[in-house]
Amino acid sequence: MWAVAAPPVALLAMFFVVPLAYLLYISFMTNSQAALYDALPTLHNYLDIASDPFYRLIIERTLLTTLTVLGASLLLGYPVAFYASRLTPSGRMIMLMAMMFPLMVSNVVRAYGWVSLLGRSGVVNVVMSGLVAGHRPVQMLYSFSAVALGLLTIMLPFMIVSITNSLTAIDRRYIEAAESLGASPWRAFLNVTLPLSRPGVTSGLMLVTFLTLSAYVTIALLGGPRFKLLVSLVFDSTATARWPRAAALSFVLLFFAIVIAVVLQFILRPRRTGGARV
């Protein structure tokens, strides 16, 4: 039976586990002019990132963007998932198909769409100057809001699919029981539905965290050269062939992804509710 699993395990060992271990190793080596790295162990790559105010600015901006996208995708995604979970099975199927389809369209296309909407001569500016007399075209791209909006629309389907699956798995009889015991629909939602949908919310938020932190293409096209995030710096370091620096930045990015994921899991951990409050 082992022989059956051997090929995929070998592939992932060789081309997933080993390269990441190698990347971690390189992040502790010295940057080199001629080779990939000089084999002189050092902590400099990490210490430089921690002490440089520019890096700190980018890290703060990255965290702010990620938290904004997390909050907005939950606030907008939950109602949609709730609506989808109340639909008939075939209606829900259409809704989920409408969510799956954009997930498959490459992020280049979806960012390009926002470029055509938000640019100086984009659709929004044209429509605005048609509606408002004397409207001056505004450049809306290359800013925090453009990047956050682009990221939000990419993450929403993940969030919605994840929460919808959790909501449809809830046994309707729990909610009926709550209502027959006198709870208002709103209270039944807060005390029964919302806690039971927690697994979908948690897994959706985790996925959004990892994807947002590494969405280089969206950030590059909508943020331009002016608005950079942590993942952009990984690329900038590789452009100048400072591989150990790029490796260290990758692990800093992973570190923040894991910290956010752990904090989210802690906040959303299952808790016993305190029983009936009258």
Place this chain on the structure above:
Amino acid sequence: MRKQSIVLRLVTAIVLALILGPIAIIVMYSFSAAESLVFPPPGFTLRWFHEFFVIGEMRNAFVLSLVLALVAASVSGVLGVLGAVYVSRRTGAWANVLQTLFMAPLVFPTVILGLALLLLYKQLGIGTLPGLLIAHVVVCLPYAFRSVLSVLQSFDTALEEAGQSLGAGPVRSFLLITVPIIWPGILSAWLFGFIVSFGELNAALFLTGPGVTTLPIETFSYLQFQGSQLVVAAASTIQVLIIIVLLAVAAKFVGAKRVLQR
């Protein structure tokens, strides 16, 4: 109750517009007779689709993406079946570890995997094309694994035992009995692998090279370095069409329900 459902509908409509709007706009621009992103488009033309196949780099990238997607979907499909067979028939710590390993590339930031693979390839002297193919197989594997695992978990192994007790070897009974029953899962594994590989962007950012570029990377560098040309819109529309066709095939032969469960 009624007021609530109006609010829910409104939010749903806004969210759908935000998600689908940018894609719809690009599809519209791919038929625009203007030279650049001019709104509203002055007229209708198929010129950008013609241009797409005339520009050598675009055409080559398109062909490479198709070939990569075909090969990556097939290889990851076979590997996904092997992995899913093992995990579905074993219980205990090892099966759990392997399941986590097979699903890991799905959540792991692909950009970082791309960088790690690039450095490994440089060290080992692996060429651009095989390197790119390996990366695509790794990225597609979780999708294939998950699709096949979900059908195998509801498969009754007694059928295979019956085959074996009648004298068929394990491989033969797997191919003659199991595969025909679980084929919807295998087909959906293949289709998802194809779609994922065809749109793969993050690992490929580091792994493409001169003359070996996939379509998403080609369009990305076009947008970054040559301005917003409408050829990119045509390329986007072609990608959208391919996805719609494959999703329709999946819905017809695999069943929409299973496609969504993945």
